[in-house]
Amino acid sequence: MSPQIIFFDTKSNWYAKALELRYKILREPLGLEFTEEELMKDEADVHVCAQMGDKVVACLTLTNGGDNTLKIRQVAVDTEHQSKGFGKLLNDAAEEYAVKNGYVELNCHARKTAVPFYQKQGYRVVGDEFTEVTIPHCKMKKSLYEQK
Ligand SMILES: CC(C)(COP(=O)(O)OP(=O)(O)OC[C@H]1O[C@@H](n2cnc3c(N)ncnc32)[C@H](O)[C@@H]1OP(=O)(O)O)[C@@H](O)C(=O)NCCC(=O)NCCS
Numbered sequence: 807m808s809p810q811i812i813f814f815d816t817k818s819n820w821y822a823k824a825l826e827l828r829y830k831i832l833r834e835p836l837g838l839e840f841t842e843e844e845l846m847k848d849e850a851d852v853h854v855c856a857q858m859g860d861k862v863v864a865c866l867t868l869t870n871g872g873d874n875t876l877k878i879r880q881v882a883v884d885t886e887h888q889s890k891g892f893g894k895l896l897n898d899a900a901e902e903y904a905v906k907n908g909y910v911e912l913n914c915h916a917r918k919t920a921v922p923f924y925q926k927q928g929y930r931v932v933g934d935e936f937t938e939v940t941i942p943h944c945k946m947k948k949s950l951y952e953q954k
Contacts, residue, residue: 809856809863809892811899816849824855824865831882836940854899856892864892868900875911875947876904881920897927905950913947921946 814820825840825848833840848867856864864883871877878900883892904912916924921931921944929946936943 807858809858809895811895812855812857813899813903814853814855816851816853818853820855820857820862821848821853823862824853827855827862827865827884828880828882831884832880833939838939852903854896854903856896863887864896866896866900868903871913874909875913876900876907876909878912878914881914893923894927901948901950910951911947911949913945915943916946918942918944924948 812820814824825845829840847869850869852868854866854868855862862884864887865880866878866882867880869877869879878897881893881896883896901912912929914924914929915938916929916931918935918941924946925931927948929948931944931946933945936945
């Protein structure tokens with residue numbers, strides 16, 4: 807079964823399921839909870855998930871970063887569905903959304919362990935490594951209209 811891509815906001819039932827997955831994959835292993843401030847930030851964002859049956863198997867969140875840039879954050883693929891192309895599928899959906907909505911750049915704060923994944927999607931590291939949610943991260947970006 808191949809997953810369906812769904813775009814939604816925080817009022818949707820999909821949001822609660824995506825948040826559960828984000829917690830399981832991104833926060834629980836670090837012993838961290840989402841803060842109220844972080845959850846409030848979600849309200850202005852566009853959320854995307856890959857859904858199979860009634861389950862969210864992968865998700866990400868898109869934040870308008872200003873200057874026609876779009877930040878990809880909270881990228882999570884459920885453990886048993888990793889390495890099946892779902893992360894790429896979601897990134898492709900984000901990229902299509904960015905192009906349709908006039909953005910010129912995608913960027914993210916990538917966990918160091920996920921940098922090779924983003925490099926495969928055409929992102930490059932910019933600047934120095936830094937710590938976020940207690941672990942090493944790199945800022946990465948992908949220009950959508952760069953001359954090849
Ligand atoms: C990182 C993550 C989003 C990648 O999604 P995924 O569905 O597992 O990856 P895909 O199957 O779409 O992989 C696409 C390509 O990237 C490569 N890739 C994926 N994760 C990788 C990793 N951690 N290191 C090296 N390569 C990786 C795959 O081999 C594949 O390569 P190919 O196109 O040559 O076949 C996912 O594994 C995940 O949620 N990990 C845990 C949470 C996390 O780190 N989130 C990112 C926070 S910034």
